[in-house]
Every structure is written in structure tokens, then in C-alpha cells.
Amino acid sequence: MPMMPAQNNRLVLLYGSQTGQAKAIAEEIHDNAEKHGLRTDLFGLELTEKKFDVTKESCVVFVCSTTGDGEPPDNALKFFRRLKKKTLPSDHLSHLNFALLGLGDSNYTNFCNCPKTLDKRLQELGAKPFYPTGYADDAVGLEIVVDPWIEGLWTAARKQLGLPPESCTVAGETVAMETTNNTQTPGGVTDSVGPDSGETEGKIDIKEERTQTDGTEMSGHHDNDNPESDKVSEKTVTVTSAKCCEDNTDNCASLAHENNTHSVKSKNPAGVSITEQTVGPVTEKSTAAESCTDATDTEMTEKSGNNKTAEASGTGQHNLEDHTSNSNDTDGQVVDAVKEQAGPSLTVSVPPLSDSGLTLPAKPVPYLEVEFHPEESLCVEELPLQGGCPFPSAATDVVMATVTTATRLTRHDAVKTALDIELDVSNTCFKYEPGDSFGVVCPNNETEVQDLINRLGLTDHADMTFSVKVVQGSKKRAAAVPAHLPARCTIRHALLTCLEIRAVPKKAFLRMLVEHTSDAVQKRRLQELCSKQGTADYAAFIREPNLRLLDVLTAFPSCCPPFERLLEMLPRLQPRPYSVSSSPLVHPDRLHFVFNIVHIPSGNGRATACTGVCTGWLDRLTRHIQTGVYGDIAEGSLTTHIQPGVYGDMAEKIGQMSLNDPLTVPIYLRTNNHFRLPSDLSAPIIMVGPGTGVAPFVGFLQHREKQRELSPDAVCGPSWLFYGCRHRDRDYLYREELERLAAAGILNHLVVCFSREEPVAMETDGAPPARYVQDNLHHHGDEVGRMLLDEGAILYVCGDAKNMAKDVNEVITQIVQKYKGCTIQEARNTIFQLRQDRHYIEDIWT
Structure with missing residues (x-):
């Protein structure tokens, strides 16, 4: 039972969120506060002075991310502008206590x-933290x-609110909860703000909208020519023993049909009720891993001798066809498979x-209820994109752009295939x-959607009109139908265009799946993967291989x-961001x-190979018109190359299409565009962009050429342009154009390296040969230092964040230290100031 509210038990929850992650966590806190005797009000930061006034609040909890080049989320911009006013006195928020x-x-x-800036500014205005600030790392x-x-x-x-220590009922017993000392530091908490101190723990810069969620393809538009990018993350796991059991799974397709048929015909939002086996004491506590979960329950579950392994195969890798048959492994096959495994996997658990x-x-x-309307016909192609819900970081409305050309810039034997689209x-x-x-509003892969529909047993209802509403009497606070779902929709359209499949x-998602798993062994393994004790297994077998829902199922x-769950x-399907590689002065309407x-292989828990959500769609959409700088591409058939990439539910119209029909792509311009000339x-400029990171610099140079022509x-x-790729003759993007611009004097220094070829020795005696852009930056350190520190040059870095951008930052720091003759910390302070002054600008992604 929740505690009776006290008069002084109110706190305000405020969130700044770009793509919904911070909002989901704030909602999680909101949902669970009552169980801890607290009364909360939840608001987005955009509602400042409309629904809340921070100058009138005494206890506030902020949940906030960062977007763009360290900017506040769009919904927090007004709040930050007002908070940053220089006229505010130092005691402006002296009444405020915050976390x-x-x-x-x-x-x-x-x-x-953004959160660091917020933390610092709140304290500058007199606010006092009542709990250490936490920085969560999505990496x-x-x-x-x-x-x-x-x-x-x-x-x-x-x-902080002056309430007595909390007590709660756990497994029928009342346990006094230990009070937390205000100096306690949760994991990942830091207090640092400002220039990099050289420590890496707890340091995060969320470009939330740039961190895409398709599991493998992030921004999708750039290449990383760093050796670290080719390495596979490895984990060493100490194994005591491996045990096995028989797979007694029922026919998957049959179960799926029964479960979701029940959900269709009944207004019971929970779908099929599955009795949970009791396996010993497992204390449930609330977690907020980016999903909207509700109140903490206490459930009894425990270890069991025959629940120490999961799925009989023990590999976690299956063909989709395997799950529509009734075949089961024999005991001997199961034992042999698990023994060969000799360690934990997605479906196999080992002691401890x-x-x-x-x-x-x-x-x-559960808080949503689906009602089908078989008598209604629905033209999904006429529905507004994602129900007309505004897209994150959108500076313009969505427009339909027509594809005019598609050119492959790499040779057939290149490691990666680069495609230029006009x-x-x-x-x-x-x-x-x-x-x-700009953002590309792309659909999911139709084949993948159909596989998911089949797996869920929803084939008969896939194209039936449905509506969705909040369950009457739902216990979820502030429950609402997601704004990105149309009022009338179909299962296929929702999975294809609205949901990030x-x-x-997240762990909360797996916890939901536990409730809809009939096999005791599989249920136990899912419990382990979402448990506190199974964090390492979750990281190794779910998060690191970037599994999707279909892989887990x-x-x-x-x-x-059930489909309602x-x-x-499932989060909203996010548009994918790309950088413009042209100049409007050269191409006014182009x-x-x-x-x-992006190609993602099968294995490591991934059931099938696939391509990136957006890059794969654009490739399929344009395949029949693609040409190549190393020779033309065969057109291919309409059925092979267009059908999988069509936007919306247009499969039935493929037969009416011709190769001359225009191909359109929904796009919109994004906000926070500071990456400009x-x-x-x-003004001098230094550009660093290996692989497809060169894209914006082609536009820069073409623009400067036209500007000089006009004036x-x-x-x-x-x-200066520091460029790198793997092979001179396979993946040197825009080679002819860059060399032409260099010959014309628009680009004064074109410095190129090739990581998979024998490096050319430096002219300077004793200098190591260059394989990567950071090597060439180091070699030209004196010129770079002089331009940055004496001539006011702007340094642009575009490409991979995990390796290249970090390595470039380290080299630039060394260059500054040497050029100024200062300490490493003084050099870091200089770099920090360059960033603040927008003389060191990045367009990077993971």
C-alpha cells in the first residue's frame, strides 16, 4: 500500500528531453514516487512560467540531456535562456533545493x-543540491x-522534505529503510564542470538525437577510418560450470496467435494471463532504464535446480523458420549443445x-488498450507521418524531396559502399x-516488419484498422496514447512507420516479456537478463550486440x-540525421x-543479417537508378530493387509503378546548425574529416569557390583539409572534386592518408609514417597551432566520435601544449575556450 501523503511531501520533476529518454526516466520517477510517500508534479522545461515557476519552488528534481554541439534540448531552450540572464542576482534561487x-x-x-551547465548555473544563483548530481552514460x-x-x-x-525514514513492506515483512547520507555519491556521479580535467569517468556529452536507436546504424552517414572501429568488443567471463535442460517450448506461432487473438477480442489490456512459476525470493525494485514502468511490486521468485540454463540450443541464434515448426531437440542434442557452449550466452545461464x-x-x-474495427477501411498512405507529431530538432516542416541521382562513390571491392544522393x-x-x-523520415524494413508480424501471430490482423486508448482506471500516472500513433492505424503501418523496432x-522491456513467456526455463533466463544480478549478462548479450525485439523473440x-505492450x-521511430555535402550557390535547388x-551480420544473438534502417532503405529505393564513379551499376528489376524500400504501405501499388516514377524522400532541416562556414x-579554416566525414567540407569548398567568383x-x-580513407583507388571519396579544388587554389592544403596501404614516410626525419588523420595533424602541428592560436582559424571535425574525434582532440591538445609551452591542463583549458568560442566545432556521432 502506498504511504499516506504528508503535507510537506511535494517535489517537482522537470525534464529536458530531445528524443524522449530523459522524459521516460522522469515519468518513471513520477510513477513510483507515491510508493515512497512523495507527491510529485511532472513538467517539461518548456512549460516554465506556464505550469511551474522555479523561483517559487523549494524542492525540484531535474532530468536533462544534451543535444547538438552541447546545446540544451529543444524543450529546454527557453528555460536556459532565462536562467542565463546576467542581471539575475546571486541569491535568485537561494530558496531552491535540487537534485x-x-x-x-x-x-x-x-x-x-547541458546538465553540467545547469548544475553550475543553479548553484551560481544560490540553489543548493540536496543529492549528488548523477551522470548516466549511454555508452x-x-x-x-x-x-x-x-x-x-x-x-x-x-x-530534504523533513519526512521520517521510509519503511516498506517486502515479502510480507516491514523493513526499516536506511537513510541516505547527503554526501553519498551514487555510481557515476561527478561534480566537475568546465574544461576537461583529463579524467574520463563520468564524462558524457549526449547528442541525444544523434545517438540513434536502430541498434547498429546511428547517424548512418559517415565512415570511421580508425583501426579501433573494426574491433569487436570482447568480454572475459569466468565460468564455474554449465548446466542444461530440455527445451519444452510449445509451437511458437500457435502460442503467438492465441495470445494476440485474445488481446484482439478482449478489452483486457493484459492480454493472456500467464501464471508465473515461483522460484524463490526475488525482490522487485523499480528501475528506470529509459522505459515507462510503473509502481514497484514485490513478487516471490527463486532459484531452481532445473532453471540454470535457457533455450535448448544454447546459442541464442536461430532461423526464423525454426519457430513455426513443432520440432524439438532431444535430450542428447540439448546436452551436447550446451556442453559445447562452455559458458553463458543469450539463452544460457551458468553459476553463480x-x-x-x-x-x-x-x-x-499495462495502460493501453487496442480495439479493432474490421468494418472500417483505412488508406494508410493518406495518414500524416507519425500521426503528425512534431519531429525532434525540426527547424522546418517535413517536405517531400525527389531523388534525382544516386551515385556509388566506392569501388566494388571497397570495405564499405558509399552512396551520394542528390x-x-x-x-x-x-x-x-x-x-x-537534415533529418530523413524513413520506414522500417518491410520484410523485417512482416517477420515480426508473423512471429507475434498477428498476420490475420496486420492490415485491420484499430484505435488505441488508455485503459480505464489505469494505475499509470499521466498515462496517454503516444502522440506518434495515428488515431486510426493498422499493425503493419505502426510497425513500419511509427515504432523503433x-x-x-531495455531491462523494463525484458521484464514485460517475462510476463508473456510460457516456458519456465526461458522465463528464468529473461528474469536473469533484466535483474540487478544479471547486469553483466544484459550488457554482454543484449546491449553490446545491439539486439532488437525480433532477435529476443x-x-x-x-x-x-500482446501488441498493446x-x-x-517500443520507442518512437526516429528520423536519421545526415550532413549536407553541397552548396546552394552551386546547386540552388539541389x-x-x-x-x-550499413551492413549488420547475423550471429552473436542476431537472428538474421540486415542493413541499416535508413541507409538500407535509401539503397533499395534508388538501386535501379544508381550509377558509379567506377562504372555504371546494372539497373536490375523493379520488384527486386524498389519493393523493399517503398515508404509507407505501398506494396499493393508496386505493380503499377514504372522506372520513371519519381522517388520521394521525406526530409526536414534540423535546428542547432552551428557547423557552418x-x-x-x-577567416582561415582547418577541416578534419576521414571517410564520409568529408561530406560537409565538399560543400564548404564549393561554396567558397562560388563566393570568390561572385566577389x-x-x-x-x-x-586545410585532413582526409583519410582505407585505399587510394577504392574509397577515396570525391577525389576528383577535391583535387580540382586544390588545383584551383580554393583548397590550399589537401593532406591525405590511406590506412590500409603502406604509409608514406614523413618528410621530417624520424617522424613516423601517417596512417590516420591525427598522424598528419601531429606532423603539421606547428602550422595548425599557429593558425588556431595566432590567426583565429576555425577547426572543424566531422566523423566518428568513439575513436577519431577523441584522437584528434588529444593531438590538438598536444599541439597547443607544445606551441604555447604550457602544461597539459593549461592546454585543455585553451581547448575548452576554443570550443566555447566556436573555434573548435564538431559534427560527430557514434
């Missing part, structure tokens, strides 16, 4: 810049910091985890500058969640962009 949870990704240089799993931070928040908040009691997340409370944006409101980024399932064939748990076609043509008397500042 702050920042979300980020430590692959980025500007670690959690290693947000839940690693989020969960313990929230767990400690309850005690800290109660103490298999022998442990488990602490599970709270069961997500879009016609005439007769639209789309106006851009070189270096701007490639999203890596394939590995656990007795699991079949997927609507609740826009170019380039990307690598200086307005002063004479012959203008002085054009010096320009």
Missing part, C-alpha cells in the same frame, strides 16, 4: 555539457547509473547467476547552408507479448548527401 540527473554518452568530448548503459541514482533519491528527498536469487525491475503497468528541393521551403544537417530492449520462442514499450550503406571569407576582390582565407 539533477544528466544523461549522456561518454563517446563524445563535451560530456553532459555503457544508462541503467548502470540511473537505477542506483533513483534508488538513493527517495531517501534523500524524504530527508543461475543459482542466485534475483532483484527484478517492477512490472510495467535531392530536388525546388518548390519547397527547404533552404540550407553548407554543413547543415530496432531499439535495443527468436531466441525465446515461448515469449509472445509493444505500443507501450541537395547532396553521402552515407555508407564563417561569415568572413578571409573577385574578396580575400579568401587559407584552408
